[in-house]
Amino acid sequence: MVISNMRENTLFVKVQVPQGSEIQKLEKKSLSSNIFVGPPMDEKKFGSAPRIQLNDQFAEISDIRAFIEAERAARDEVDVPFLTTTLKCDKDVKMGDISDIKQELRQVGALRIMYAASRRAKDTY
Template sequence: MSKFKKKKGGGLPPINTAALPDIVFMLLFFFMVATEMREDTLKIKNAMPVADQVEKLDKKNPVSFIYMGTPKDEFQKNFGTEARIQLNDKFADVSEVIAFIGAERAALREELVPFLTVSLKVDKKSNMGIVGDVKQELRKANALKINYATGTGDATSNMK
């Protein structure tokens, strides 16, 4: 009989997980740096009027933007020179505003829905008729918190 016995079925050694937190944080920082927040691509001319008494919107409340103005030069061939509505990244008709507000509300958490503000970014050369039509549709959608976006400056420069 031998003094030394051979180990049977030694198995695999345990996996070293010491570097795992480093790898996780490295991936986290990579995605934080590489991720780009989505912005709307404007397809309309949007030179907003200026005002001297301006307040910023609350960052904690959700805001949906509706852009109005004449299409940019590259889009005038397809959409004409009349003032148009842009919802997110596409041109829309006045009748699509209610569906847009419904989709924006559906994307929010339930407790934030009453705080949804609709910000109208209207070109200063736009006709007020389109703004009135959009406001009527917003009333039908029960979106009553409306904000008019402006730039800061002397309000008398809007007359030029």
């Protein structure tokens, strides 16, 4: 038997998620839209400033509204209230950049937000 793991998006940004102690798994990953934020993989071409990736392309904060509306249109109407936006941000991204993204999500009515994190080792306190 052959098993393959298909990645939905090709990452163009480096994302090393922060660690957390109170982590929960998302029940339905199909009801999740991912926004990746981090420095570009190709820093020579795109610079070292953090960039936003929506699906398989770089985007600006103003593009988030159209992205969320397209994600809602692609889902069944019954599932739309349960859509969760997952922010997969590099641990070195400034909170001001994340706040700008959250503000845009708030304006479009995407209020269910989840931050991706990895489990912290128990002895790091």
